[in-house]
Amino acid sequence: MSNLAVIGTQWGDEGKGKVVDLLTDRADMVVRFHGGNNAGHTLVVGDSTYALHLVPSGILHGDKISVIATGVVVDPGVLIGEIKDLTARGVEISPKNLKISGKAHAILPYHKRLDEARESKAGDAKIGTTGRGIGPAYEDKASRVGLRLSDLLDLNLFESKVKKALEEKNCLFENLYGQKPLKTADIMAEARDWAAFLSPFITDTFEIIQKAAKENKNILFEGAQGVQLDIDHGTYPFVTSSNPTAGSVSVGSGLAPNKIDKVAGLVKAYTSRVGEGPFPTELLDDTGTRIREIGREFGTTTGRPRRCGWLDAVVVRTAVDLCGIDSLAITKLDVLRGLDEIKMATSYRLDGQELFHVPGVLSDFSRVEPVYETFKGFSQDISSARTMDQLPPEAKTFLNRLSETVGARVGLVSVGPERGQTIILDEFFK
Numbered sequence: 001m002s003n004l005a006v007i008g009t010q011w012g013d014e015g016k017g018k019v020v021d022l023l024t025d026r027a028d029m030v031v032r033f034h035g036g037n038n039a040g041h042t043l044v045v046g047d048s049t050y051a052l053h054l055v056p057s058g059i060l061h062g063d064k065i066s067v068i069a070t071g072v073v074v075d076p077g078v079l080i081g082e083i084k085d086l087t088a089r090g091v092e093i094s095p096k097n098l099k100i101s102g103k104a105h106a107i108l109p110y111h112k113r114l115d116e117a118r119e120s121k122a123g124d125a126k127i128g129t130t131g132r133g134i135g136p137a138y139e140d141k142a143s144r145v146g147l148r149l150s151d152l153l154d155l156n157l158f159e160s161k162v163k164k165a166l167e168e169k170n171c172l173f174e175n176l177y178g179q180k181p182l183k184t185a186d187i188m189a190e191a192r193d194w195a196a197f198l199s200p201f202i203t204d205t206f207e208i209i210q211k212a213a214k215e216n217k218n219i220l221f222e223g224a225q226g227v228q229l230d231i232d233h234g235t236y237p238f239v240t241s242s243n244p245t246a247g248s249v250s251v252g253s254g255l256a257p258n259k260i261d262k263v264a265g266l267v268k269a270y271t272s273r274v275g276e277g278p279f280p281t282e283l284l285d286d287t288g289t290r291i292r293e294i295g296r297e298f299g300t301t302t303g304r305p306r307r308c309g310w311l312d313a314v315v316v317r318t319a320v321d322l323c324g325i326d327s328l329a330i331t332k333l334d335v336l337r338g339l340d341e342i343k344m345a346t347s348y349r350l351d352g353q354e355l356f357h358v359p360g361v362l363s364d365f366s367r368v369e370p371v372y373e374t375f376k377g378f379s380q381d382i383s384s385a386r387t388m389d390q391l392p393p394e395a396k397t398f399l400n401r402l403s404e405t406v407g408a409r410v411g412l413v414s415v416g417p418e419r420g421q422t423i424i425l426d427e428f429f430k
């Protein structure tokens with residue numbers, strides 16, 4: 001398998017959890033490299049369903065090492081809650097199989113509060129964040145006033161940094177948002193528990209990943225969100241505050257780009273988006289509602305209904321080119337069953353020009369007109385298909401056209417939520 005990155009090509013929620021879980025079987029190590037508990041992966045393993053937000057999916061396979069690497073932002077309370085919940089369900093978690101980077105930044109109570117206060121003050125201009133404090137935590141990291149998890153190993157230092165941070169944050173809470181100030185002592189009361197619980201897990205993940213790479217172990221890099229939510233390359237400002245693109249695997253984990261052998265792009269057979277921002281192929285009609293209901297398109301993290309629409313191959317092509325995607329994993333094809341016709345946008349029209357990538361200027365993106373190709377729908381139950389030949393010809397035509405128009409082969413097709421409900425075509429996923 002070698003070192004593999006799994007990247008969401010759309011706006012997140014492509015069903016990465018299942019594919020990552022399949023690949024984890026062959027991996028020795030699974031690494032989260034960016035984002036935080038804004039992500040949510042639902043995994044169906046046997047009769048159990050797990051919703052993971054921070055802990056890498058590798059944790060469900062006892063013999064794998066799971067790494068929360070440097071580029072992640074970690075809400076310590078949420079992480080501890082997740083570890084405790086998983087442990088209570090019989091998942092074995094210890095510092096032997098879960099390694100957390102001391103360089104990862106902490107999401108602290110003022111980050112979460114700031115995220116919520118900004119969003120509610122912004123009214124209609126809100127981003128539609130998950131309210132988990134992701135943006136403010138990355139902001140402090142970039143401003144060099146953030147607290148790293150390693151700071152928890154020295155609580156005096158931690159306290160002095162919190163105190164300093166609150167001088168500024170409380171000024172905002174009191175004067176701009178009309179809220180009560182936060183107290184250092186309250187944060188420290190929680191921080192002592194965080195330190196006691198998390199200290200044994202906090203380590204230098206750079207060394208651990210380097211060692212694994214030198215020993216030719218198979219490392220799986222588990223992306224969160226999707227390319228169009230990338231802070232640099234996505235539909236800014238309606239993006240997250242990290243980089244879900246493939247380039248971020250190296251930055252966030254500390255493994256050099258030439259050590260990442262392959263990139264898999266996750267593509268849901270239609271498009272969904274949560275939060276605000278342009279969405280050219282959005283369906284505001286019964287078909288959109290039907291896709292949302294059948295596809296269970298409600299946020300794993302927030303429970304929000306997701307906006308749904310046709311597959312946008314322009315978005316996928318942009319991801320393929322931006323991330324050097326070798327192979328596509330198509331998810332939720334089964335959700336399209338029963339529609340008379342299925343559409344795919346293969347280019348956009350804007351001011352008389354045809355565009356093949358997502359335009360970089362948001363006001364242009366909000367004006368593009370999708371150019372659709374229409375495909376015959378299929379009515380057969382495809383959940384038992386295990387080879388391409390077992391798929392209805394209409395579904396194959398749709399997939400072949402996607403592959404051709406975005407310039408990447410289809411390596412895997414998911415035809416149902418369970419691990420086995422998968423067609424594996426590419427060596428890559430074997």
Ligand code: IMP
Nearest residue numbers: 012038039128129130134239240274275
């Ligand atoms: P934030 O990451 O909470 O700051 O939210 C910024 C934008 O990214 C919002 O539109 C969120 O809905 C979106 N977002 C963040 N994480 C996810 C995810 O895991 N799936 C889909 N959308 C996400």
